Amino acid sequence: MELSRYHPNNLKRISEGMINIHPIQRGGILTEEAKKILLSWADGYSVCDVCLEGRVDLIKNPPINQLKQDVAEFLGMDTARFTAGARHAKFVIMSAFKGGTLVLDSLAHYTSYIAAELNDMKIYEVPNSGYPDFRINPEGYAQTFERVKEETGRYPDIALLTHVDYRYGNLADAEKVGRICEEYEIPLVLNTAYTSGLMEINGKKLKASFIVGSGHKSWAATAPIGILATNYELADRAFQTSKVRGEWSGRAFTKKELSMFGCSPVYGLPVITLMASFPKVVERVKHWDEEVEKARWFVREMEKIEGLQLIGERPKNHTLMHFESPAFHSIAKSHKKKGYFLYHELKKRGVFGVQAGMTKNFKVNTYGLSWEELEKVANAFKDIAEKYGVEVED
Numbered sequence: 437m438e439l440s441r442y443h444p445n446n447l448k449r450i451s452e453g454m455i456n457i458h459p460i461q462r463g464g465i466l467t468e469e470a471k472k473i474l475l476s477w478a479d480g481y482s483v484c485d486v487c488l489e490g491r492v493d494l495i496k497n498p499p500i501n502q503l504k505q506d507v508a509e510f511l512g513m514d515t516a517r518f519t520a521g522a523r524h525a526k527f528v529i530m531s532a533f534k535g536g537t538l539v540l541d542s543l544a545h546y547t548s549y550i551a552a553e554l555n556d557m558k559i560y561e562v563p564n565s566g567y568p569d570f571r572i573n574p575e576g577y578a579q580t581f582e583r584v585k586e587e588t589g590r591y592p593d594i595a596l597l598t599h600v601d602y603r604y605g606n607l608a609d610a611e612k613v614g615r616i617c618e619e620y621e622i623p624l625v626l627n628t629a630y631t632s633g634l635m636e637i638n639g640k641k642l643k644a645s646f647i648v649g650s651g652h653k654s655w656a657a658t659a660p661i662g663i664l665a666t667n668y669e670l671a672d673r674a675f676q677t678s679k680v681r682g683e684w685s686g687r688a689f690t691k692k693e694l695s696m697f698g699c700s701p702v703y704g705l706p707v708i709t710l711m712a713s714f715p716k717v718v719e720r721v722k723h724w725d726e727e728v729e730k731a732r733w734f735v736r737e738m739e740k741i742e743g744l745q746l747i748g749e750r751p752k753n754h755t756l757m758h759f760e761s762p763a764f765h766s767i768a769k770s771h772k773k774k775g776y777f778l779y780h781e782l783k784k785r786g787v788f789g790v791q792a793g794m795t796k797n798f799k800v801n802t803y804g805l806s807w808e809e810l811e812k813v814a815n816a817f818k819d820i821a822e823k824y825g826v827e828v829e830d
């Protein structure tokens with residue numbers, strides 16, 4: 437075993453000191469407040485200093501019990517739990533509808549499909565409009581509900597909408613889908629992995645029965661942490677308590693919630709960083725419009741590069757974006773670094789986050805970059821294009 441590879445000196449992060457535009461990382465960057473408390477809460481069971489009830493979500497010091505209620509209120513829901521990522525939150529919901537039928541958008545993340553598969557659910561997809569904008573038409577939900585009824589004799593048990601998808605960063609019309617679900621009386625799961633924590637979300641207004649969030653993606657928290665918020669009607673179904681009794685010992689655990697593995701799937705730094713960042717997160721969602729404005733400016737600058745084109749909806753309503761770049765792709769064909777040239781050229785210019793090997797298509801996220809940083813990133817792409825003889829508009 438070569439243990440020296442784990443020496444702190446060898447654990448320097450590759451992106452350190454660079455402008456990070458990684459598509460999944462921008463909303464999870466810690467606030468200064470969270471960074472300040474890292475060391476004092478870094479030990480394994482740190483949050484369990486004063487655990488009187490045997491459940492992390494009920495701990496009062498640090499105020500996790502209060503945070504859970506504040507997070508629910510912030511999302512316009514009645515109650516919430518912290519989960520092991522958005523994926524676990526979806527698994528918890530699907531397990532409450534085990535063996536049933538799910539309708540989801542065809543841009544949903546693989547973890548939505550896996551959560552349903554693990555729970556023996558039948559899956560139906562709402563189609564998208566295809567290349568180049570890949571939009572989800574809310575009416576597609578009603579049509580798919582009818583299709584399910586025709587094929588199975590009954591309407592689906594639950595529906596899921598990916599508020600902003602991970603492939604194109606399209607913002608779906610959650611309000612319209614929510615209204616349709618309400619008409620059909622089908623509970624809606626709104627996956628806000630890329631929206632709650634960045635923009636204002638009110639589950640009641642959107643008629644969502646469940647809101648799923650991702651702390652490490654969008655709430656300035658250390659991974660892994662997700663959020664599952666719901667209303668009082670469905671809370672008992674999602675957070676059932678244990679009924680088991682040891683046949684010999686007679687032991688019972690009636691306070692333990694099954695889907696939270698009895699106590700909690702997440703504690704320590706993920707919970708504490710989410711807590712420390714929460715006041716900033718509550719504040720930052722009010723400034724989402726400026727983030728969209730910056731994203732749109734960035735698209736305009738990038739599209740000055742010959743052939744480079746935004747894929748997904750226009751205008752952009754989110755900071756996660758997907759570009760098609762035939763010019764970079766043709767450079768890669770004859771470059772000695774092949775598809776890796778773009779990644780290396782960006783790194784040389786202090787920009788990190790475009791997936792190594794990608795040139796034909798690539799994704800970036802501009803959330804939280806200052807105007808100055810944004811300009812530096814756009815200039816880096818333009819500079820690389822010009823270096824290889826690709827035309828760039830003034």
Ligand SMILES: Cc1ncc(COP(=O)(O)O)c(C=O)c1O
Pocket residue numbers: 460520521522523524544545547598600601602627629630649650651652653661662
């Ligand atoms: C739309 C969407 N939902 C859920 C997830 C998974 O989130 P988590 O890592 O919190 O489980 C991702 C991850 O990329 C995602 O893009």
